Amino acid sequence: MALSREQMAQRVARELKDGYYVNLGIGIPTLVANYVPDGIEVMLQSENGLLGMGQFPTEDEVDADMINAGKQTVTAITGASIFSSADSFAMIRGGHVDLTVLGAFEVDTQGNIASWMVPGKLIKGMGGAMDLVAGADNIIVTMTHASKHGESKLLSECSLPLTGAGCIKRVLTDLAFIEIKEGKFWLLERAPGVSVEEIVEKTAGEIVVPEHVPEMAF
Amino acid sequence: MALSREQMAQRVARELKDGYYVNLGIGIPTLVANYVPDGIEVMLQSENGLLGMGQFPTEDEVDADMINAGKQTVTAITGASIFSSADSFAMIRGGHVDLTVLGAFEVDTQGNIASWMVPGKLIKGMGGAMDLVAGADNIIVTMTHASKHGESKLLSECSLPLTGAGCIKRVLTDLAFIEIKEGKFWLLERAPGVSVEEIVEKTAGEIVVPEHVPEMAF
Amino acid sequence: MSGFDKVVDSYEEALAGLDNNMTVLAGGFGLCGIPEGCIAQIKRMGVRGLTVVSNNCGVDGFGLGVLLEDKQISKMVSSYVGENALFEKQMMEGELEVELTPQGTLAEKLRAGGAGIPAFYTATGFGTPIGEGKESRQFDGRDYILEESITGDFAIVKGWKADRYGNVIYRHTAQNFNPMVATAGKITVVEVEEIVEPGELDPSQIQTPGIYVNRVVLGNFEKRIEQRTVRQADA
Amino acid sequence: MSGFDKVVDSYEEALAGLDNNMTVLAGGFGLCGIPEGCIAQIKRMGVRGLTVVSNNCGVDGFGLGVLLEDKQISKMVSSYVGENALFEKQMMEGELEVELTPQGTLAEKLRAGGAGIPAFYTATGFGTPIGEGKESRQFDGRDYILEESITGDFAIVKGWKADRYGNVIYRHTAQNFNPMVATAGKITVVEVEEIVEPGELDPSQIQTPGIYVNRVVLGNFEKRIEQRTVRQADA
Secondary structure, three states, rough: OOOOOOHHHHHHHHHOOOEEEEEEEEOOHHHHHHHOOOOOOEEEEOOOOOOEEEEEEOOOOOOOEEEEEOEEEEOOEEEEEEHHHHHHHHHOOOOOOEEEEEEOOOEOOOOOEOOOOOOOOOOOOOOHHHHHHHHHEEEEEEEEEOOOOOOOEEEEOOOOOOOEHHHHHHHHOOOOEEEEOOOOEEEEEOOOOOOHHHHHHHHOEEEEEEOOOEEOOO | OOOOOOHHHHHOOOOOOOOOOEEEOHHHHHHHHHOOOOOOOOEEEEEEEEEEEEEOHHHHOOOOOOEEEOEEEEEEEEEEEEEOOHHHHHHHOOOOOOOOOOEEOOEEEEOEEEEEOOOOOOOOOOOHHHHHHHOOEEEEEEEEOOOOOOOOOOOOOOOOOOEOOOOOEEEEEOOOOEEEEEOEEEEEOOOOOHHHHHHHOOOOEEEOOOOOEEEEEO | OOHHOOOOHHHHHHOOOOOOOOOOEEOEEEEOOOOOHHHHHHHHOOOOOOEEOOOOOEEEEEEEHHHHHOEEEEEEEOOOOOHHHHHHHHHOOOOOEEEOOOOOHHHHHHHHHHHHEEEEEEEOOOOOOOOOOOOEEEEEEEEEEEEOOOOOEEEEEEEEEEOOOEEEOOOOOHHOOOOHHHHOEEEEEEEEOOOEEOOOOHHOOOOEOOHHHHHHEEEOOOOOEOOOOOOOOOO | OOOOOOOOOOOHOOOOOOOOOOOOEEEEEEOEOOOHHHHHHHHHHHHEEEEEEEEOOOOEEEHHHHHHOOOOEEEEOOOOOOOOOOHHHHHOOOEEHHHHOOOOHHHHHHHHHOOOOEEEOOOOOOHHHHOOOEEEEOOOOOEEEEEEOOOOOEEEEEEEEEEEOEEEEHHHHHOOOOHHHHOOOEEEEEOOOOEEOOOOHHHHOEEOOHHHHEEEOOOOOOOOOOOOOOOOOOO
């Protein structure tokens, strides 16, 4: 069965390591914070200028001057630091964030990602996404494997305008965990009960399937 | 008579305006701070990261962590700010300093300045001088009009390696106050008792002399 | 030090000289840390044809959004502008030009503008529509695009506290774009919640030194919250 | 948060992994705010062939000058190096390569190195020996040269206080090059006068966030003064 949003977040959370500074995008990536494994501590970077983002405030703690990149009211953990947007993106662009998790419309076998613009539809802007994908060495993209109409989002070449070129190495979909290298997708794991055949069928770009494909367990 | 170092500083100080942020180089420029006219307040920028440099400390106030760009112990005035070298030179390079005063070996009619290196002699480095001359719109160079051997330092073309190209508009020497524009020197004022003839004779580059050349008064 | 006293008594004085067709740089992220009073004054002044550089354009009826009501903005330079129906409408109808710029590139362009750096290379946007028409080159085998700096006629900034000399500190994440914007305006106006005497702010903790600031004005702030997210207090 | 505890117990641990022919970035201006303990440890380790990037190279017998005694430095990147007889001698005899870089350009190269900006344009040095062989171009009618960023294998930094997470603040003008150096090392080591617990430093006042810092070590500092200038106390 396809992974739920929570399961996707849970699977991504297993990639966290103790001491990681992590930037989580909006949507499923945000949920990853709820599944940090025991014994592991991570610090969340919010690109509006906060390192060490905490939980939402209580009603009493709400402070208009304390928000995250999603413009939500948040708190800061003990030991957090707060800085300007230029300093925040110096951190991001300079490759100092250990892991970035973000959503996408499409990725392709070249590691390209499209996530910000659909021609003909209203374009709201890329926000910090282009900086995040260009700056990070270690990115996990989370998205559904195919659109509601069954069209694959894992392509040989993105059809939408790119957010970044050649920067994505790992994708977690609701069906599979996939690595991108040497111009191909490589199937690493499959969702519980999802067949390799279904994954291959729903992957438009070239995909390499090893002899044994482990099933994720939750 | 040629101006003393103190008189040179005093003359430069008359160019100060209330509210000016000023960077003073080592030597005669440093003395300018002693002659700030009544009713005028300036704030001194020291390029190691201090805006609002104060006087030297008393013995009791000496603090190894509080120095100026000449590596001298200093104090900070009330209302000073302290920042990194990158931020300090952002200020300088970005043209936010209102007046920069510094010494030189030579200047020429193109506004070029040579102040940091004599081929064949030990080269210590340019420190912040290249940034200062490139960043400032408003610079006054202070130097003697001629070398000890009587050789003019106001040339049609600098003979020494440059510190900056086309950036100097005003020079105060021990003999004259001179403007540089349209590829020529323009004599503005002469030191008390110094003749126009002497100035012209000691100026190697083309110099324009107006009908009346005011004498400086002290 | 009268020459360094930057405090003005009104927003009229604070924005004196702002005229049609100028470029205005505005601090803030979403509705957080925005110069509310300066925006209101710009609306009152009725100046038009403005190019506004700001990460976002407020919401309908608040923040920079209010300048859309009388079509005072002709061009926005932003990274994200989607929170505003009037914005959409004017953009769709071609009344409002929009130059989308990646958030980090926008922050760096403003910093560069203040720091006398005319242009810099960044990997952000290479191979995307943002890189099209821009010069690109490789360093160490990686592709980068050339981005030029931004400066403005006026910078409007929201600080927390400022002293009379224009030294400013910001509160929490209301810092955001404000420090860079403050460096990049020909005339920089800072509105604050509190004006203090020189010496009250620790010199090493000043985030915008007074050299960048032309005018300081005491403001009143609504501080509207865009996404009020809360958790239950622990029992 | 054990994964974020950056404190190590000794300078041996702090500089573990430093090897011959590496590039070391060092904070400090003159003898102010220099990482005294790290320098002493590099001397003890005896590593050689180092490229050292630092505004100055100390004096004879103190600061980076001590690394000259056993010829551990093969190249210095600095803006001003004149305070040191041994330095002169090694430079004159060709044992020590020196790359002079304008002070502001050096600061910006280090900032750029940490910030993922491979190169930027500056007017500083155009038309001088520093601009020779460098690409130049005009923006808005003015000439600029292209300068590339600097990063290093190790960054050695002198802070005032750090918490266990590696958040650092600096004291007065001992800040100088330290914050930029801290961002540009593959491994960044910060030695401080005091280690405090997380939360003791105000988040908005942290000058180097812990994300840049790999190791924090408690030091003892001589803080030698290069130019002791004093005035008479007022009567």
